[in-house]
Amino acid sequence: MVSTSFLIQSSLSDLLEKYPYLHAFFEGQAFAIEDRMHQTLQQILSGIDEEASEDSAFDATTFLLQLKEYIEQMQEFLGEDQHRLNSISILPGTDKSGTSEQFEVVELHKSTITSIVGPTGSGKSRLLADIEWVARADTPTGRTILVNGELPSTDWRFASARKLVAQLSQNMNFVMDLQVQEFLELHARSRMVADEQTVIKKIIDAANDLAGEKFEPQTPITSLSGGQSRALMIADTAILSTSPVVLIDEIENAGIDRKRALQLLIGEEKVVLMATHDPILALMADQRIVIKNGGIHKVLKTSQEEKNMLVVLEEADRKLQHLRTKLRSGEQLQRI
Amino acid sequence: MNLITISGPPSSGKTAVTIKTAETLMQRGVKVGAVKFDCLYTDDDVLYQRAGIPVKKGLSGSLCPDHYFVSNIEAVLDWGLKENFDLLISESAGLCNRCSPYIKDIKAICVIDNLSGINTPRKIGPMLRMADIVVITKGDIVSQAEREVFASRVNAVNPTAIVMHINGLTGQGAYELSTLLYDEKVHIDSLKGRKLRFSMPSALCSYCLGETRIGESYQMGNVRKINLDEK
Numbered sequence: 001m002v003s004t005s006f007l008i009q010s011s012l013s014d015l016l017e018k019y020p021y022l023h024a025f026f027e028g029q030a031f032a033i034e035d036r037m038h039q040t041l042q043q044i045l046s047g048i049d050e051e052a053s054e055d056s057a058f059d060a061t062t063f064l065l066q067l068k069e070y071i072e073q074m075q076e077f078l079g080e081d082q083h084r085l086n087s088i089s090i091l092p093g094t095d096k097s098g099t100s101e102q103f104e105v106v107e108l109h110k111s112t113i114t115s116i117v118g119p120t121g122s123g124k125s126r127l128l129a130d131i132e133w134v135a136r137a138d139t140p141t142g143r144t145i146l147v148n149g150e151l152p153s154t155d156w157r158f159a160s161a162r163k164l165v166a167q168l169s170q171n172m173n174f175v176m177d178l179q180v181q182e183f184l185e186l187h188a189r190s191r192m193v194a195d196e197q198t199v200i201k202k203i204i205d206a207a208n209d210l211a212g213e214k215f216e217p218q219t220p221i222t223s224l225s226g227g228q229s230r231a232l233m234i235a236d237t238a239i240l241s242t243s244p245v246v247l248i249d250e251i252e253n254a255g256i257d258r259k260r261a262l263q264l265l266i267g268e269e270k271v272v273l274m275a276t277h278d279p280i281l282a283l284m285a286d287q288r289i290v291i292k293n294g295g296i297h298k299v300l301k302t303s304q305e306e307k308n309m310l311v312v313l314e315e316a317d318r319k320l321q322h323l324r325t326k327l328r329s330g331e332q333l334q335r336i
Numbered sequence: 337m338n339l340i341t342i343s344g345p346p347s348s349g350k351t352a353v354t355i356k357t358a359e360t361l362m363q364r365g366v367k368v369g370a371v372k373f374d375c376l377y378t379d380d381d382v383l384y385q386r387a388g389i390p391v392k393k394g395l396s397g398s399l400c401p402d403h404y405f406v407s408n409i410e411a412v413l414d415w416g417l418k419e420n421f422d423l424l425i426s427e428s429a430g431l432c433n434r435c436s437p438y439i440k441d442i443k444a445i446c447v448i449d450n451l452s453g454i455n456t457p458r459k460i461g462p463m464l465r466m467a468d469i470v471v472i473t474k475g476d477i478v479s480q481a482e483r484e485v486f487a488s489r490v491n492a493v494n495p496t497a498i499v500m501h502i503n504g505l506t507g508q509g510a511y512e513l514s515t516l517l518y519d520e521k522v523h524i525d526s527l528k529g530r531k532l533r534f535s536m537p538s539a540l541c542s543y544c545l546g547e548t549r550i551g552e553s554y555q556m557g558n559v560r561k562i563n564l565d566e567k
Contacts, residue, residue, distance in 0.1 A: 073491070171477060172480075
């Protein structure tokens with residue numbers, strides 16, 4: 001716990017030394033911090049008169065309250081072991097007609113992949129929303145989600161620094177106008193990563209490993225190709241995102257090595273959930289959840305026969321990729 | 337009746353989020369009504385009507401939209417009470433980033449979108465800083481990293497708010513938001529004597545009174561000069 005009296009009696013430089021992350025907090029405030037480093041908060045606050053505070057929309061009481069809250073959140077966040085999620089369990093609820101789901105529990109372990117299949121509108125999004133919201137029989141499906149086998153605190157719902165689920169989907173784009181390096185620095189800082197440069201290099205290497213065509217740290221993110229963007233998003237989510245669960249909505253079969261992408265995610269101890277109807281992706285999963293009429297209809301383990309089929313499908317996929325490469329380089333195709 | 341105020345920059349998705357959330361409440365039998373405050377033009381009332389939500393709209397025209405809001409919110413509340421709503425939602429656009437249409441002890445939601453740029457949270461004043469819940473929209477079209485950076489910027493500006501991600505098009509997250517909005521134990525019967533969370537942007541100069549000519553000699557009242565000497 002931080003006491004308010006301690007805060008207001010400390011100088012800015014002391015506060016920043018003790019809590020370096022406060023830079024982000026002070027930057028958004030009404031007063032410039034640079035020339036006031038040796039003043040105490042009390043001195044600074046009493047120097048803001050009524051007119052100035054109205055002018056810059058500053059309220060000292062709210063400021064202190066939020067400062068305290070921010071420090072407490074950050075302390076909690078930094079003290080946490082990031083990899084403490086081992087499993088998610090889904091306990092049954094009902095489908096759209098109110099019929100009970102016919103399973104005891106669906107377990108999703110870290111470093112495993114679960115695919116989700118079912119027609120559009122069947123309730124895939126609702127299932128994912130239940131997980132994200134850490135449902136406790138209080139959503140339309142009545143499902144309950146356990147973390148590590150226990151009913152978790154509702155903190156997962158509200159704390160912005162620790163969301164349970166990270167999402168990757170086809171229609172996501174980079175919208176910031178930054179170079180890859182700058183972009184990753186920004187993300188790393190928001191996460192307060194200690195060894196920024198090492199992590200950034202690791203992400204760029206991993207992304208280049210996934211994408212067919214390499215890009216440089218100086219490449220602007222908005223000029224990356226579709227495959228490169230996807231690769232960077234996946235590598236960044238695997239390595240830098242705090243969320244232990246990663247939800248993927250299809251991965252396009254172009255410009256990216258999908259198998260390696262999934263391996264990267266499970267290598268970083270993520271629980272991977274993947275909505276897909278692509279047989280290659282679906283069979284790469286350890287199990288698949290079949291959704292029907294808003295409910296979990298079945299949970300299937302990927303059978304040995306399916307795993308054998310995967311080998312055949314991957315071979316066919318390689319042939320197709322090979323033809324694509326040839327076409328691109330201007331060659332004539334021969335019958336294979 | 338419960339009252340909540342929703343505000344946010346134009347086109348951030350306030351109406352979409354409000355309607356999706358209201359729909360999930362109505363499915364649970366909560367009677368919802370809405371008021372849309374805007375400046376010059378809105379056809380959002382049609383969207384509310386289409387969703388079956390009784391709605392009134394108010395255009396501030398040549399007045400400061402926030403001043404217009406605060407001078408009318410009491411009458412709006414009376415309308416809501418007369419209509420027997422369980423929940424009345426007041427939606428208003430924050431047009432100058434200094435807006436603060438929040439009332440003490442009345443739940444306040446700020447809606448901002450991921451596309452607005454990562455420095456935007458710092459530019460928005462009390463509308464974001466003093467909200468109880470911050471809803472971030474348009475997350476389905478930006479990367480996970482950008483969502484995380486944006487949310488952390490919002491958190492740095494308002495650490496006490498609950499931050500929620502909602503897709504205004506599909507309604508993902510709207511059910512979850514709805515569980516935080518309606519409390520049957522709360523009864524707001526009057527706003528008389530209640531206070532705003534923060535003072536509104538003020539001005540009373542010759543231009544407020546209709547002056548259109550440019551020049552020192554036409555400027556009277558509350559006038560402020562830009563400082564061009566600052567380095």
